[in-house]
Amino acid sequence: MSQPDILNQAFELGFTYTRSTGPVVGRFLTELRDRNIVGIKASDGRVVVPPMEYDPDTAEALSEFVDVGEEGEVVSFAWVKEPRESHPSEQPFAWAMIKLDGADVPMVHWIRAGREADVSTGVRVRAVWAEETVGFITDINGFELVPEEMS
Amino acid sequence: MTDIAIVAYHQSKAVSDVGACNEVELIMPVLTEVYRQLGIANAQDVDFVCSGSCDYLQGAAFAFVAGVDALGAVPPIRESHVEMDAAWALYESMLKIRMGHAESALIYGFGKSSPGELPIVLSQQLDPYYLAPLWLDSISLAAMQARILLDAGRISERDMAEVVSRSRRNALANPNAQLAGDISADDVLAEETYVSPLRRADCAPVSDGASAMIICTVEKAREWGVPYALITGIDHRMETHNLGMRDLTDSRSTRLAAEGAGVGAGKVDVAELYAPFSHQELILIRALGLGDETSVNPSGGVLAGNLMMASGLSRIGEVFNRIIAGEAERGIAHATSGPCLQHNLVTVVEKA
Structure with missing residues (x-):
């Protein structure tokens, strides 16, 4: 008797729909595609990056966009000695909370750095743009350390 | 508000990898044990069932429905689920009882975290x-x-x-x-x-396991004739998902939930805190205003074993066990969800 064929079908685990990111998240992502970073003013005037659609304290809809810098200061970081497969870097790197110039609230992204000792709270970093920007948060391909004499 | 009685609780051993044992096989032993504690036969003997689990752990939408197989849902039962820790399933069950829609409820939480990262x-x-x-x-x-x-x-x-x-x-x-x-x-x-x-x-370890609890009205607890403890307060609060806008050195939502649950109304003999990272226990102790008179995490807490989606319920169960054993008269249990203690639930449990 011949062996029965094993039934196979390719399957990709993912969403089968697309979703509009709307006027706030969409604006931020579109600006990223154009290599520009925008924040939004919260009810109390603080500039929040990336922009939020609603103020977490007052629930007010937010709409006043503000350009912020692509450089900023590290508020906190975690040093990843052994990156995981899905992490954005194959080399050791730092996750960081970064307060961009002109922003009042830090954003979370990652920093390219050779050694843990190179990163510290308060150090200045600059966004590295992806070769091709498409309107994703990963258009910022991490941040790099700004040499001290330049900051 | 009507006090609610906890009448039964059990947790499986936290293990790093249960191997081929599936979710239903994780749940069934803890259900059997809480039925045994009350002398009831199965889920038909309670008015309502609510579970807590996370489909992301199994990597499939509506994976939690398979958990219902552990209950034997024929003839039909009244059942619900939260995509949260089962401490929130307890919260839903309390609402159900307080609205007069049920006298008793079975709550269970389960997580098999080992297959994924x-x-x-x-x-x-x-x-x-x-x-x-x-x-x-x-x-x-x-x-x-x-x-x-x-x-x-x-x-x-x-x-x-x-x-x-x-x-x-x-x-x-x-x-x-x-x-x-x-x-x-x-x-x-x-x-x-x-x-x-x-x-x-x-960091808390990755663990597989489940826990279950049965709660009911005080009248029902007396009818069952088992030792019970009372839930005298419960509240939960959530902070923004924007980490940059939170004070990460404090847990504002825990403070608010503790106030709402009435933690300050008496002495706290024991506190079981869901702190998956050591520094978070320190944040919680401060937010809850706990002092030297309180024994914190006598079970070892979740740093000793962290059953995703069940550990919050287990914190309440651990306090229940201390009270039934006569080691404490009044205790608090804390459950958390989300990154860096984003969402927190506080329960006060007292000797009946």
Whole structure:
């Protein structure tokens, strides 16, 4: 008797729909595609990056966009000695909370750095743009350390 | 408000990998044990059932429905589910009883975290546009929070190591613990960092397991004729998902929930806190205003074994056990959800 064929079908685990990111998240992502970073003013005037659609304290809809810098200061970081497969870097790197110039609230992204000792709270970093920007948060391909004499 | 009685509780041993044992096989033994404690036959003997689990752990939409197989849902039962820790299933069940729609409820939570890469699985529950695409893992998030506390001088690495040491030592008396041992803070500090500033020991282990509880009206508890404890307060609060807008050195939502639950109305003999990272226990102790008269995490807490989606319910169960054993008269249990203690639930349990 011949062996029965094993039934196979390719399957990709993912969403089968697309979703509009709307006027706030969409604006931020579109600006990223154009290599520009925008924040939004919260009810109390603080500039929040990336922009939020609603103020977490007052629930007010937010709409006043503000350009912020692509450089900023590290508020906190975690040093990843052994990156995981899905992490954005194959080399050791730092996750960081970064307060961009002109922003009042830090954003979370990652920093390219050779050694843990190179990163510290308060150090200045600059966004590295992806070769091709498409309107994703990963258009910022991490941040790099700004040499001290330049900051 | 009507007091609710806890009449039965059981948790499986936390293990790092249950192997081929599936979710239903994790749930059934804990259900059988709580039925036994009350002398009831099955889920037909309670008015309502509510479970807590996370489909992301199984990697399939509506995976939680398979858990219902553990109940034997024929003839039909009244059943619900929260995509949260089962502590929130308890909250839903209390509402059901207080509305007069049920006199008793069975609650269970389960998690088989071992098949996936848990810190990465949890990254997919973050903001879908700004954070999830970066695959920002749960340990790194906690590490950033710890560094803010260390930089601010609010805690030291030794304080964190002492939390770990106390957890491992307390866990020696907990047969369900996954990690237990007579280790000192110095032993912990001698370890190298893992995701700096955290050491491996600062992080709860990945565990598989389940827990279950039965609650009911006081009248029903008397009818069952078993020892019971009373839930005299419960509240939960959530903070913004924007980490940058939160004060990560404090837990504002825990403070509010504690106020709402009436924690301050009496002495707290025991507190079981859901702190998956050592520094978070220190944040919670401060937010809850706990002092030396309170025994914190006598079970070892979740640093000794962390059943995703069940550990919050287990905290309440642990306090229940202390009260029934006569070791405490009044205790509080805390449950958490989300990165860096985003969402917190506080329950007050008292001797009947």
